[in-house]
Amino acid sequence: MRIAIADDEPEVVHHLKEIVQELGYDxxxxxDGDALMQTLACDSFDLLMLDWNMPGKDGLEILKWMQETLPERPPVLMITNRSAKKDVTExxxxxAADYxxxxxxxxxxxxxxxxMLRRGAIGSTFDTEATYGIYRLNRIEQTVFVNGQIIALTAKEFELADFFFRNVNRTLSRNNLMKAIWRTTANLATRTLDMHISRVRxxxxxxxxxxxxxxTVFGYGYRLETATKVRSF
Structure with a gap:
């Protein structure tokens, strides 16, 4: 897989390239924002790691240009020193798919x-709302509605529910769930994962x-399935 990294500080680009290469990716x-845009117009990547503040076009301008211009867009992971909620939302x-x-x-x-690469973000964009049957998820407010009624979830419960719906009918390993929701490669207590899944269910x-x-896929993980595809493992 090929990942593009854009940041106005060369040392940050070097640091992020090391992380990507350690994961086994190119x-x-x-x-420079303009140079990045010229490349994106004629080349494809599996993921774009994008800073907000850059010479030439800034990160937000590049995001908007991608939406309006590119027929196929890589998912974008924004990495920036801007942390205000309004900037994240914008x-x-x-x-952007993540921030x-x-x-x-x-x-x-x-x-x-x-x-991001595991959960099938490649080639997709961030949908602020998504509907799955009677379930409607608002990813900005991190709320879930069931038949129009709001259901109170914690932040982790919402992330878990959202991740399951994004990967409906796909078997997810415990490690996959742990890395996607808890962002760690360390061992997560079985009861922690099981408790969160039980609460979401x-x-x-x-x-x-x-x-x-x-x-429950015994010895492996979990799977959210549509009712017509429910089966035993």
């Missing part, structure tokens, strides 16, 4: 890169009569 660095609405505020530990950055009433069901 990295191409840019320190970047997500403009098309990291500097500085951040390299292990966390590596985990977020891997999670219960709060959202994920049962066949509502169109979806979370199945």
């Amino acid at each position: 990295a191409v660095g840019y320190t 970047a997500l609405y403009a098309g 990291i505020s500097k500085p951040e530990d390299r292990v966390v950055i590596a985990g977020r890169i891997s999670a 219960s709060k959202l009433n994920l049962q066949p009569e509502n169109g979806f069901r979370i199945l």
